[in-house]
Amino acid sequence: MTAPYTGLDQETRICAHCGYCQAVCPVYDALGWESSGPRGRMTAAHSIAGRKPADAQASRRIYECTLCGACREVCPTRIDTVAAWLETRKRLAEAGALEELPLGRLRDNLAATHNVTGDAPENRLLWQENLEPIVKPVSERKHPERSGASFCGAQSKDATLHDARSASFDCVRHTTPNSAQDAPLRSEPSDLALNGRRGAAIIYFVGCVTGLYPQGHPIAQAMTELLTRAGADSTTLGDEESCCGFPYLGLGLPAEAAQVAAHNVAAAIALGAQKIVTTCPSCYHVWRDVYPELLGEPLNLEVLHASELLARWVTSGAI
Numbered sequence: 001m002t003a004p005y006t007g008l009d010q011e012t013r014i015c016a017h018c019g020y021c022q023a024v025c026p027v028y029d030a031l032g033w034e035s036s037g038p039r040g041r042m043t044a045a046h047s048i049a050g051r052k053p054a055d056a057q058a059s060r061r062i063y064e065c066t067l068c069g070a071c072r073e074v075c076p077t078r079i080d081t082v083a084a085w086l087e088t089r090k091r092l093a094e095a096g097a098l099e100e101l102p103l104g105r106l107r108d109n110l111a112a113t114h115n116v117t118g119d120a121p122e123n124r125l126l127w128q129e130n131l132e133p134i135v136k137p138v139s140e141r142k143h144p145e146r147s148g149a150s151f152c153g154a155q156s157k158d159a160t161l162h163d164a165r166s167a168s169f170d171c172v173r174h175t176t177p178n179s180a181q182d183a184p185l186r187s188e189p190s191d192l193a194l195n196g197r198r199g200a201a202i203i204y205f206v207g208c209v210t211g212l213y214p215q216g217h218p219i220a221q222a223m224t225e226l227l228t229r230a231g232a233d234s235t236t237l238g239d240e241e242s243c244c245g246f247p248y249l250g251l252g253l254p255a256e257a258a259q260v261a262a263h264n265v266a267a268a269i270a271l272g273a274q275k276i277v278t279t280c281p282s283c284y285h286v287w288r289d290v291y292p293e294l295l296g297e298p299l300n301l302e303v304l305h306a307s308e309l310l311a312r313w314v315t316s317g318a319i
């Protein structure tokens with residue numbers, strides 16, 4: 001449990017230099033230099049708090065931190081170290097450190113194209129181009145034992161236990177085919193309306209790495225298959241999706257992070273969504289924990305990581 005953050009100057013004075021944090025820092029573990037661990041960073045941050053210019057080596061050490069927060073968990077003086085690292089980066093960015101380090105390009109990509117790679121925004125949809133036809137949810141397929149039963153629990157006398165458990169899961173389409181014979185077996189990719197469909201209950205927030213690196217495309221494709229098989233009423237923000245803002249925070253540019261937070265939340269609300277689901281842990285973290293802080297108000301959207309949604313579905317029997 002951390003104490004309320006009191007500002008970089010004060011927090012870096014509180015640091016007792018005990019070194020408990022060194023033992024848990026993955027960067028210190030990998031590099032081994034005092035300056036690459038949190039205790040060394042505290043010393044550098046104290047100097048930066050006193051407005052002393054940081055040399056390129058000290059700046060690099062500050063930006064090498066992954067912001068994992070392990071040091072915050074063990075600090076006996078309850079310093080919110082992550083807040084300290086973010087404030088240090090903000091001060092470094094204001095002093096021009098991004099130009100000295102090769103980070104200006106990332107900032108410029110984010111400003112110009114709203115993603116980390118500098119790709120055109122419409123490239124966010126490339127992963128959708130080779131989606132395979134997806135088998136439809138069991139509720140929409142021929143299923144003699146359950147014909148006439150709704151996936152969400154409007155059950156006939158033939159309804160099974162599986163149907164009853166499914167009733168506990170929301171955002172799954174209420175589908176009761178009149179005739180099991182005429183229910184299609186597959187969803188064609190072109191029918192999925194994945195590019196900002198108004199009225200969908202769930203928005204899958206894909207993220208820059210998943211959407212724009214070909215290595216990440218199978219993640220988005222697998223998630224789409226699961227959403228479709230479960231019969232979830234879902235879409236994406238399509239080319240309206242902007243970087244989640246975590247890279248801006250990491251660069252020390254919180255005002256820019258707040259701008260993209262406002263854009264993404266407005267785009268999701270404009271579509272009428274109730275839930276956001278992510279497969280990227282950083283997107284999940286900023287949507288759930290940082291957006292309300294940046295925007296100064298609750299989101300009125302439920303934010304879930306894919307693993308949480310899948311756990312619900314497995315429990316309810318939706319998949």
Ligand code: SF4
Nearest residue numbers: 015016018019021075
């Ligand atoms: S654990 Fe806390 S008090 Fe100890 S060196 Fe690290 S930041 Fe300073």
Ligand code: SF4
Nearest residue numbers: 025065066068069071
């Ligand atoms: S937040 Fe940074 S300094 Fe702290 S343990 Fe993680 S990598 Fe190390």
